[in-house]
């Protein structure tokens with residue numbers, strides 16, 4: 001188990017900035033990496049890479065479908081393409097990702113900024129709440145959603161070291177720090193970031209910090225909540241889930257995504273096969289997002305710590321009755 | 323710049339009156355000022371492309387469109403689709419000017435539970451006709467509307483405004499081929515050709531030129547005009563409306579940030595912009611707002 005993290009106040013670093021800086025720092029070590037941009041370098045964080053390695057930043061203009069399939073071509077020549085745009089525009093090019101990246105089993109990476117309600121004021125049009133589900137359904141696609149800037153940087157390295165197609169979510173808004181520098185990130189491995197015995201909260205992305213808020217709130221009511229960071233949504237860490245099921249017997253999942261098809265579904269599918277137990281799903285309840293500040297939206301759509309705590313009480317009720 | 327009308331029908335149906343032009347110029351000024359104010363209150367948004375499209379939007383809603391607040395469900399109304407959905411503040415402002423929504427409410431841009439989202443949403447505001455924000459899609463929806471109207475024997479027209487960067491989307495050219503193939507002469511595509519996109523100039527990001535030749539090759543009727551010249555915009559709409567057998571495209575040369583001195587032609591004023599109070603005041607002043615107007619717009 002990794003060290004219990006304290007919530008290090010609100011950091012000023014967004015996940016996208018952390019990703020962009022990490023990519024730039026890793027560029028010399030991974031000389032085959034090229035970065036693909038569709039007129040959003042300032043938004044996705046890859047302006048850092050453009051500054052340090054301008055000759056390896058390929059500009060595709062506002063044309064995501066061409067960019068996605070061209071990544072397949074670049075990979076076919078032995079380069080390692082990193083496709084960057086907003087999560088919602090990755091959905092636009094998903095068929096290209098399916099055929100030209102995953103089906104052809106290319107070593108290509110897709111890094112999507114601006115996922116979920118975390119997008120904020122741009123509104124429902126721009127808030128991808130379906131991307132984890134959609135990319136998870138593509139055979140051979142690894143799907144990652146790191147939780148904080150430190151994990152983001154480590155996941156960027158892991159993604160480049162990994163052979164095969166990867167879809168990774170970053171984030172728009174300043175992200176809360178959860179981990180210390182000694183945090184270890186491994187694709188396919190979840191980790192217990194706070195131990196507990198009554199139930200397990202499994203979270204990814206911005207929801208991890210909120211899950212820790214919930215655990216704190218629950219502790220005051222003498223509810224002992226375990227919190228698991230599940231940054232890899234696919235392949236899901238089934239062994240860890242099974243162990244948590246055996247040890248705690250109830251789950252809450254939390255994600256900035258539709259409750260259908262994302263982390264919650266992945267956890268449920270895994271537990272259904274290994275150790276069925278009650279689960280409550282925290283996420284956006286099959287509706288589109290809206291304009292507003294990310295924290296306001298999280299409150300309105302039920303993603304904050306208190307909402308996770310409420311789901312925890314509900315699942316404990318079910319566990320008791322079971 | 324030499325601006326010449328190309329192949330759109332040369333016969334203007336009506337001359338535009340001086341009074342109308344004055345009203346439209348005022349409407350365009352209102353659109354610019356209101357957009358600056360709403361983006362200021364929102365703390366984010368895209369001012370550059372709102373400024374460049376203000377004159378075109380004023381001409382559409384103030385003169386060209388056969389669309390009124392009480393006719394937004396009339397099957398025979400003209401349709402307008404803001405394909406460059408990030409210019410939503412300008413659309414809301416022109417809507418407010420012509421009675422489709424309330425000007426004060428529209429200052430609650432991008433706020434929680436406000437129907438004036440960062441990008442237009444048809445379920446929040448039916449008069450915006452369709453939801454946009456993903457570049458390239460609005461034009462396809464407009465093509466579908468134009469087809470649907472023709473199929474049902476309705477004479478209404480469909481207008482859609484695209485950004486120049488938006489033209490990099492392959493979907494735009496799929497839509498263009500489709501519109502020409504189906505002879506959609508009830509469709510008028512307007513390009514806000516401000517030469518800039520999100521990150522930089524079009525010519526740096528992905529070259530568009532020769533642009534008119536592309537549209538000509540797709541068999542559109544073409545006009546290339548000054549997108550800030552109201553009489554010329556009106557005249558061109560009239561000509562487009564009598565073009566038969568093929569769709570029209572109006573390549574409107576514009577200036578991104580038009581009217582706000584410190585913003586004009588500067589790529590960084592595209593989006594993700596948070597105005598300081600001083601910047602908002604300077605912008606409004608640059609747009610000719612009086613002190614009391616500035617107070618009214620910013621102190622709500």
Ligand SMILES: Cc1ncc(C[n+]2csc(CCOP(=O)(O)OP(=O)(O)O)c2C)c(N)n1
Pocket residue numbers: 038039040062064089092368370371372374406408455456457458484485486487488489514516518519520578592593
């Ligand atoms: C499909 C898609 N990709 C990317 C974006 C992000 N984006 C918003 S505005 C913009 C630049 C648009 O430039 P342009 O079309 O020239 O608009 P204007 O200059 O009129 O503001 C970009 C890349 C988007 N909205 N949709």
Ligand SMILES: [Mg+2]
Pocket residue numbers: 371485486487514515516517518519
């Ligand atoms: Mg432009």
